[in-house]
Amino acid sequence: MAAVDIDMQTELEPQIIIDADMEREAEGFKDQGNAFYVKKDYSEAFNYYTKAIDACPKNASYYGNRAATLMMLCRFREALVDSQRAVRLDDCFMKGHLREGKCHLSLGNAMAASRCFQKVLELEPSNSQAQQEHKNATAVLEYERMAELDFEKRDFRKVVYSMDKALGLASTCHRFKILKAECLALLGRYLEAQSVASDILRMDSTNGDALYVRGLCLYYEDCIDKAVQFFVQALRMAPDHEKSRLACRNAKALKAKKEEGNKVFKNSNFEAAYRLYSEALAIDPNNIKTNAKLYCNRGTVGAKLNKPDQAIEDCTSAIKLDDTYIKAYLRRAQCYMDIEQYEEAVRDYEKVYQTEKTKEHKHLLKTAQLELKKSKRKDYYKVLGVGKNATEDEIKKAYRKRALMHHPDRHSAATPEVQKEEEKKFKEMGEAFTVLSDPKKKTRYDCGHDLEEDSNNMGDFNANNIFKTFFGGPAGGFSFESNHNQAPGNVFFQFG
DSSP, X not given: OHHHXXXXXXXXXXXXXXXXXXXXXXXXXXXXXXXXXXTTOHHHXXXXXXXXXXXXXXXXXXXXXXXXXXXXXXXXXXXXXXXXXHHHHOTTOHHHHHHHHHHHHHTTOHHHHHHHXXXXXXHOTTXXXXXXXXXXXXXXXXXXXXXXXXXXXXXXXHHHHHHHHHHHHSTTOHHHHHHHHHHHXXXXXXXXXXXXXXXXXXXXXXXXXXXXXXXXXXXXXXXXXXXXXXXXXXXXXXTTOHHHHHHHHHXXXXXXXXXXXXXXXXXXXXXXXXXXXXXXXXXXXXXXXXXXXXXXXXXXXXXXXXXXXHHHHHHHHHHHHOTTOHHHHHHHHHHHHHTTOHHHHHHHHHHHHHHOOOXXXXXXXXXXXXXXXXXXXXXXHHHHTOXXXXXXXXXXXXXXXXXXXXXXXXXXXXXXXXXXXXXXHHHHHHHHHXXXXXXXXXXXXXTTOOXXXXXXXXXXXXXHHHHHXXXXXXXXXXXXXXXXXXXXXXXXXXXX
C-alpha cells in the first residue's frame, strides 16, 4: 500500500504543479482584465477574462467579472449565462446573484430578477443595492400589469407611458419595446413605431413581433401590398403569430373591397360603390388612413347620388380621421357650395389654401368668398321667384305677378302690421325689377357688387312709379288715383 501511496504521490506531484501554474496564469489574466475594465476598455477586458476562464474554468469570480464586462457592452443575454455559471459554482457568490438579477431585469424578466435579489437579501439582509433592485423589479411587474389592463381597454397612450417607465428599468427588453411600438402604430405615430421595430430587426432580423409591427405601420399608412409582405415574413418566422395572420387577412380583404368599389364607381354604378365602400369600412376600424379615403370615396358617391348632406357627413368623418386630407376638404366644400352654405365652404377652402397655395385653390376660395358676399345681399332672383338664368320675359312676368300680389292697395283692409309687411315686399319687387331688367345693373349684381353701396344707388327709385310705368295707365286695365283719406304717398289700387 505504501508503494502505491508513493506512486500516487509521484504521479500527483506534476498535476499539482500544473494546476498551480494555471491558477497563477489565470490570476494574471484576471488582473490584466481588471486593468482594462478600469480603463473602460471592455472589449480587451472581456478577452482577458475569457483567457482566465480558459485557464481555470471552475472559478466563479472569473465568470462574474466577464458577466460585468458583457453588461457594460450591453450583451445582457451572454452576461446572464456567465452570471448563472458563476452562482452554480458558488451559491454564496452575492455579486453573481446581483448580476444575474440585473441581467434578468434588463431583459424584462422581472419575476426571475426578483428571485435573484431575494437570494442576495437572504445572504445579506442589509444589502442596499439588492434592496433597491428588488424595488425596481417590483415596479416593472406593476408597469407590466397596468399596460396589460390598459391595452385591453384600448388606452394605448397609457400603455406607451407604462412601457416607457418599464424600459427605464429594463432597457433591453424587446417585449416591452414591441408593445410600445404596436401602441404607437395604433395611435398613428408610425415613424416612432417603425424606428423602434427597425432597431430590433437590426439586432434580430428574424423577430416575428418586430416584422409584424413594421407591417402594421405600412398597413395603417395604406401601403397594403408592402404590409402583406411583412406579415407573410412574420408568419414564416413564427407560424403561430396570430396578430400577423389576422392583419394579413384584413389587409387583403380591405384592398379587395376598395378596388372593387373603385371599379363599379368608374362604371357609374354608384349604389353598388356605396355598398362596397361601406363593407370595406367595416373591416378594420383601426386603419385610420385607409378608412379616411374610404369615407371620402363614399362621400363622392353621395354627391353623385344627389345626397349632399350624406356626402358632407362622410367627408367630415374622413377629416376627423385625417385632418390633413385635402381631398376630403375639397369634396366637402363643393357640397357646401351646392347647398349654398357658403360660410362653411369658405372655411374649408381657406384650410385647403393655407396648406397648398395653388392657383386652383386660390380661385376656389375667391369664388366661395364671392358667393358668400352675394348671399348676404338681397337675393333679387328669390324676391321675384326666378332662377339666375331667367330671361327678360321671365323676369317681367314674375314682376307682374308678384307686384300685383303685394301692392299695398290690395291689402288696405288688412291690419297695420300686414300692410307694413306687404308694402315692404312691394318695394323689394321694385328694387329687384329695377336691377334685373337693366343689363348693366344685372351684370354688376351677378358679379357680386353691392349696388346699394354703389354710386348709382337704389335710394332714388319709387316702387309705385315703376309699377305705373310697367302697367301703364287705365289703358293697361288699372288706374291710380290719389286718395285724400289715406296717408300721403299711398296709392289707391283700382281694378278695371
